[in-house]
Each structure stands twice: as C-alpha cells, then as structure tokens.
Amino acid sequence: MDFLGKDIISINDISRNEIDHIISKAFEIEKMSVNEKLEILKGKIMASLFFEPSTRTKDSFTAACLKIGGSVVGFSDTSSTSLKKGESLFDTVKMYEKYTDILVMRHKIEGAARFAAESIDIPVINGGDGANQHPTQTLLDLFSIKKTQNKIDNLHVAMAGDLKYGRTVHSLASALAKYNCTLYFISPDSLNMPDYIKEELKKNKIKFSEHKEIQEVIDKLDILYMTRIQAERFPDKTDYEKVRGVYVLDKSMLNDVKDSFRIMHPLPRVDEIATEVDSTPYAYYFEQAANGVPVRQALLGLLTGGLK
Amino acid sequence: MARPYKVYKIEDGIVIDHIPNKLAVDVLKVLGLDKEHDGLITMGVNLASSKYGKKDVIKIENKELSAEDLNKIGLIAPEATINIIKKGELVNKHIAKVPGKIKALIKCPNPMCVTRVEKVESVFYSENKGKKFKCHYCERIFDKKYVSIL
Numbered sequence: 001m002d003f004l005g006k007d008i009i010s011i012n013d014i015s016r017n018e019i020d021h022i023i024s025k026a027f028e029i030e031k032m033s034v035n036e037k038l039e040i041l042k043g044k045i046m047a048s049l050f051f052e053p054s055t056r057t058k059d060s061f062t063a064a065c066l067k068i069g070g071s072v073v074g075f076s077d078t079s080s081t082s083l084k085k086g087e088s089l090f091d092t093v094k095m096y097e098k099y100t101d102i103l104v105m106r107h108k109i110e111g112a113a114r115f116a117a118e119s120i121d122i123p124v125i126n127g128g129d130g131a132n133q134h135p136t137q138t139l140l141d142l143f144s145i146k147k148t149q150n151k152i153d154n155l156h157v158a159m160a161g162d163l164k165y166g167r168t169v170h171s172l173a174s175a176l177a178k179y180n181c182t183l184y185f186i187s188p189d190s191l192n193m194p195d196y197i198k199e200e201l202k203k204n205k206i207k208f209s210e211h212k213e214i215q216e217v218i219d220k221l222d223i224l225y226m227t228r229i230q231a232e233r234f235p236d237k238t239d240y241e242k243v244r245g246v247y248v249l250d251k252s253m254l255n256d257v258k259d260s261f262r263i264m265h266p267l268p269r270v271d272e273i274a275t276e277v278d279s280t281p282y283a284y285y286f287e288q289a290a291n292g293v294p295v296r297q298a299l300l301g302l303l304t305g306g307l308k
Numbered sequence: 309m310a311r312p313y314k315v316y317k318i319e320d321g322i323v324i325d326h327i328p329n330k331l332a333v334d335v336l337k338v339l340g341l342d343k344e345h346d347g348l349i350t351m352g353v354n355l356a357s358s359k360y361g362k363k364d365v366i367k368i369e370n371k372e373l374s375a376e377d378l379n380k381i382g383l384i385a386p387e388a389t390i391n392i393i394k395k396g397e398l399v400n401k402h403i404a405k406v407p408g409k410i411k412a413l414i415k416c417p418n419p420m421c422v423t424r425v426e427k428v429e430s431v432f433y434s435e436n437k438g439k440k441f442k443c444h445y446c447e448r449i450f451d452k453k454y455v456s457i458l
Contacts, residue, residue, distance in 0.1 A: 010447060012447065088426060088427070089422075089425075089426055090426060090427070108420070109420060109421070109422050109425050109426075110418060110420045110421050110422065110445065110446035110447075110448075111421050111422035111423065111443070111444075111445025111446040111447070112422045112426075114422070114444070114445050115422045115426060115428050115445060129422075129446075130420050130446075131420070132446055132447055132448075133447065196449055
C-alpha cells in the first residue's frame with residue numbers, strides 16, 4: 001500500500017484497508033527501539049501551521065515528529081506572522097512548501113486543508129478544519145479501540161453528549177460503519193446525531209439506536225465515547241444552560257459493565273466524567289490521547305516514505 | 309381545449325423544451341444568454357405540459373451548446389429536452405442530466421467554507437439525482453433549494 005506523497009484530509013477519503021494499514025504501522029512503531037524510530041523522519045522537516053489555537057493536537061504532532069527524528073518549523077499564533085498583514089492561505093502554504101517535507105495544519109475555515117493540499121505538492125495532514133474534519137483524531141480513536149478490544153469489527157459502541165456539533169463523533173460513526181459496529185447515540189433532543197449521518201448509516205445497513213440515558217445501554221457496550229457539550233457552539237447561551245451537565249458518568253453507573261468495557265473521550269473534559277472514574281480499569285481517555293503520538297508518527301512516516 | 313401557443317419556428321439553433329415552469333430565466337442566465345447573445349431568443353413561460361402541468365420553453369437562434377452548457381442546463385432543469393435544429397429540421401436531441409461533478413457554478417451556502425474566503429473555484433457533487441449537492445471542500449451537503457448559481 002503506497003501512501004508516499006498522499007494527503008490526509010478527511011476520514012471519508014480513507015478506505016478501510018488504508019485505515020487498517022495505518023493502525024498496523026502505529027502498532028509497529030510502538031514496538032520499535034528509540035534509535036529505530038529516529039530513522040523514520042531523519043533529515044525531514046514538518047511544517048506545523050496552526051492558524052487556530054490548539055495545544056493537544058499541535059503538541060502531539062510536534063512530539064510525534066521529534067521522536068522519529070524530524071524537525072519542526074511553523075507557528076501557532078497568527079498574530080506574529082504575515083497573515084496579520086493580510087497574506088492569503090495560498091501564499092502561506094506555497095512558501096512552506098519550498099522548505100519543508102510535510103505540512104500539518106489547523107484552520108477555522110472549513111475545506112482549508114483540502115485547498116492547501118490541492119495548492120502544493122508536499123503531503124498535507126489536516127489537523128482540524130473548523131467544524132468539518134479532524135481525521136487524525138478519528139484514526140487515533142480507531143487505534144485506541146483496536147488496542148483495548150483487539151478488534152474493531154462488530155463491536156458495540158455508544159457515543160454520548162453533544163452529537164450534533166461534535167465533529168469527532170460524526171467522523172467516528174462514519175468510520176465505525178466500515179467495521180459493521182452497532183452504534184448507540186445518547187443525547188438530549190437538541191443535540192441529536194444529524195440526519196445526514198443517520199441516513200448514511202441506514203444506507204450502509206449499520207444497526208444504530210438513539211437513547212436519552214447512558215444507563216439504558218451501558219451493560220451492552222464495549223466502548224462508551226463521551227463528549228463535552230461545547231458552550232462555544234451554541235448560538236443561544238440559554239440553550240446551552242438547558243443541556244449543560246446533562247450527562248455525568250460516575251462510578252455507580254459502572255457496576256454492570258463488561259470487564260473489557262472502556263471509556264473514551266477526545267478531551268478536554270469539563271464535568272461529564274467524574275474524576276472518581278479515572279482510577280477505574282475502564283477509564284482509557286488519557287491513554288487514548290497518548291495514542292495520538294504513534295498514529296501521527298505512522299502517518300508522517302508513511303506519507304514521506306520513511307515507512308512503507 | 310388547450311390553448312395553442314405561438315413561438316417562432318427557428319431555422320438554426322436550439323430549442324430547450326420541458327423546462328419546469330418559472331425556470332426559463334434561470335436557464336438563460338446560467339448560459340450567459342441574458343448578456344452575451346445577439347441572436348433572436350424567444351421564451352414561453354407557463355405553457356401547458358402533460359408532464360409538469362406547466363412548463364417553459366426557450367428557442368435560441370444561431371446558438372450551439374458545449375458539453376459544459378448541457379451540464380449547466382442539467383443543474384437548473386434536469387430532464388429538460390434540448391433539440392438541435394439545422395435548416396429547419398431536428399437533427400439531434402439530448403435529455404439534460406444533472407452533472408455528477410459541478411465546477412465553478414454553485415456558490416457554497418456555508419459562510420465558513422474556504423471557497424467563500426480564498427480565490428478558489430467551487431466544486432460540488434450531485435447526490436440523490438440532483439436533489440442534494442455536496443461541497444468538495446467543506447463536505448457539507450445542501451438541499452437544492454439552498455444553493456445558488458454563481
């Protein structure tokens with residue numbers, strides 16, 4: 001499978017076979033020695049262009065790059081760049097194309113990463129384009145599921161919280177459809193999974209159901225994917241107040257879960273998972289975040305030719 | 309009895325028939341004929357149609373259509389028929405189809421889409437037989453009623 005020179009823009013562009021290959025490379029990287037890892041991106045430079053603030057994704061990419069021998073240039077604050085002088089996105093990425101080998105970017109404008117990828121010849125990885133896509137999050141979620149369950153096929157996966165505005169759950173639901181998982185969507189009415197996702201699932205004959213309470217399904221689950229209800233997405237703040245804190249997962253709700261059950265969360269959390277859950281064997285969200293590093297290393301290696 | 313209608317017979321040009329009613333002006337606009345064509349154009353609006361109840365018809369003299377023009381018609385009036393007339397005779401007939409990929413014709417309704425900010429041509433894919441359109445860049449899917457022609 002040849003990834004050399006390809007872009008990672010949207011999870012919808014990536015086939016199941018390609019996802020499986022990326023995940024298998026992430027597992028391989030985890031087993032490599034420090035010195036073996038340092039050869040993967042040796043002598044290469046990653047442009048890290050964060051037009052929008054991010055700590056988690058930016059630092060995960062930076063750590064991933066440095067640990068496999070690459071170097072990083074770029075910015076995470078556009079106030080110190082020519083963008084403040086009115087430079088276009090096109091001109092910015094054209095400039096970085098000339099002195100880097102791979103470009104990672106986050107931008108609040110939807111489609112910005114695809115436009116950048118079509119404008120330059122080096123590979124582009126989308127680190128999030130507004131409310132649209134964040135494919136490396138989905139890939140690390142899938143890697144985390146595989147790591148905890150030894151498989152992805154036919155699992156029972158619930159997503160809870162903000163299913164309307166949360167892009168991670170949209171992409172994850174589409175990706176899990178490739179693995180014939182049974183899905184449970186738990187949300188208040190105002191934050192239901194959008195119709196276009198449900199239509200896509202029906203078209204692909206994926207079993208799913210909608211629920212109001214986590215307890216309705218928790219004992220059937222392999223994975224519970226919690227999300228934060230994002231205040232900043234609500235045009236009307238009184239609507240936010242109505243649903244704020246509607247789901248709080250605490251220890252008492254975990255009495256009847258399967259032994260292999262795991263709780264995931266894209267982080268940051270606010271109050272949707274009580275801190276008492278952190279010490280249970282079911283909490284996996286911090287490991288999940290750490291899994292971003294091998295997955296991003298696999299992508300950096302595959303796209304630049306350091307891995308096959 | 310259906311009321312007869314009169315539209316000029318043309319010698320050379322095209323007749324676009326079975327346009328859903330009230331859309332003839334949009335077809336002229338998307339083909340740029342409201343500004344660029346010097347030949348005779350006749351337009352019938354709200355004519356009786358067994359298929360739609362009412363339909364529009366456009367006859368354009370001395371005009372040939374490119375493949376892109378056919379796509380444009382398909383976008384506005386899928387299933388319109390396009391008759392090519394030479395020396396007063398019908399020489400060819402096409403049924404308009406919604407194109408699968410539509411370039412630089414639709415304005416993305418999403419104000420956060422990169423096509424609304426950067427100098428980049430919009431690209432859309434038609435879905436559900438032209439009832440919905442998906443933006444290549446922001447990946448949002450819109451009902452036809454929400455999209456506007458550039």
